[in-house]
Amino acid sequence: MIIVLLGPPGAGKGTQGERIAQRLGIPKIATGDVLREAIRNGTEQGLAAKKYMDAGELVPDSVILGIMKDALSTPAAAKGAILDGVVRTVPQAEGLAKLAAELGRKIDKVVLFDVPDDELIRRISGRTVCEKCQTPYTGREPGTSCAKCGGKLVRRPDDEPEAVKTRLNVYRAQTEPVIQWARDHDLDVVEIDATGDIDLITKRAMRALEP
Ligand SMILES: [Zn+2]
DSSP: OOOEEOOOSOHHHHHHHHHHHHHHHHEEEEEEHHHHHHHHOHHHHHHHHHHHTTTTOOOOOOHHHHHHHHTTTSSGSSSSSSSSOOOHHHHHHHHHHHHHHHOOOOEEEEEEEEEEEHHHHOOOOOOHEEEETEEEEOOTTTTTTHHHOOBBBEOGGGSSSHHHHHHHHHHHIIIHEEEEHHHHHHOOOOOOOOOSSSHHHHHHHHHHHHO
């Protein structure tokens, strides 16, 4: 069962993806994680990716898809996988569908996390991280102290309200068209309300994933 998670930044895909993966007993695959792992393991695709990164360039879709192919071919992913942040554009969705077909599989579900913009901005701008030990916090103001090491909490530049608006615009322009693409290709797209209690959101997601 290949499940693609879609949703704007701050929608909770990472957290919920972990929970869903655990309940279904399949791995969660996030692009950043498998990319770092491929580089660490020195795989062919990892080395190719490293070349681009060392040159300060974006890793092309073809290389990312190669890494995905490796990740989906592991025994751990034989039963399925939750893909988080893997599909951000229509070409990436097309590439993934083709890759799945090559592996004799398909994208079984697309789960769309629905959260209103003002809630996303509120969530993301409430995040801070310790300057020293990198512990993340939610709902603690920048400038206050880290509970672990006393370091100063700062907001990542990406999480500043202006940057969040830009990220949302990129999502609307590049990722939202994937939803229509998926519907046009008869994929099973389920939309869930990703606001409110964290356990309740997991419940909604699990219900949406029932066959
Ligand atoms: Zn700290």
